[in-house]
Amino acid sequence: MNRRQAIERVAWILGGTVIGTEFFISGCKPTASKVDDLFDEKNVAFMDEVAETILPRTSTPGAKDAKVGQFMAVMVRDCYTKEDQKVFIDGLGKLDDASQKLIKAKFMDASPEERVKVLAALDKEQMEYSKTKKKEDPNHYYRMIKELTLLGYFTSEPGCTKAMRYLPVPGKFDGNYPYKKGDKAWALA
Numbered sequence: 001m002n003r004r005q006a007i008e009r010v011a012w013i014l015g016g017t018v019i020g021t022e023f024f025i026s027g028c029k030p031t032a033s034k035v036d037d038l039f040d041e042k043n044v045a046f047m048d049e050v051a052e053t054i055l056p057r058t059s060t061p062g063a064k065d066a067k068v069g070q071f072m073a074v075m076v077r078d079c080y081t082k083e084d085q086k087v088f089i090d091g092l093g094k095l096d097d098a099s100q101k102l103i104k105a106k107f108m109d110a111s112p113e114e115r116v117k118v119l120a121a122l123d124k125e126q127m128e129y130s131k132t133k134k135k136e137d138p139n140h141y142y143r144m145i146k147e148l149t150l151l152g153y154f155t156s157e158p159g160c161t162k163a164m165r166y167l168p169v170p171g172k173f174d175g176n177y178p179y180k181k182g183d184k185a186w187a188l189a
Helices: 003-027 041-054 068-079 082-103 112-132 141-154 157-162
Strands: none
Touching (some): 041 068, 041 082, 041 112, 041 141, 068 082, 068 141, 082 112, 141 157
């Protein structure tokens, strides 16, 4: 191979890398709120409100700030089995039904205090269900919602950098680092 052929091949490789990178980056742009056929904007907004009730904004950003509703939609679509997807989607309707039954209002129309009351009742229900659940029984929908809320929030940028202590360039590992009650947990980046 002569020098001219080597330069030509390198140019092809670099050109392919640049073009491939452009396609890769364009594929990573945020999509519209509709996530497949499972969830629409209304579902995502509902999940955001449920997540915000679980992890509200205080001195740190809330679940809505971390776009947990969108995260839940993607996780359910991409990671859940068809059976779990059905339980989750049906559960969104059951959550609204439980709200109607308990506080005589739809979840989205309820006050923050009423929303907490509804979710506390559902949390108690899912704990009882988990105690008697057999291995082959489906998961409780509220447990799925709560787990995805926590996962989505604490793996998001606002959750990781604002709700926990975060060092972008950590120092050495110290397994015996002193901890004082009330300190924020360390984010693992």
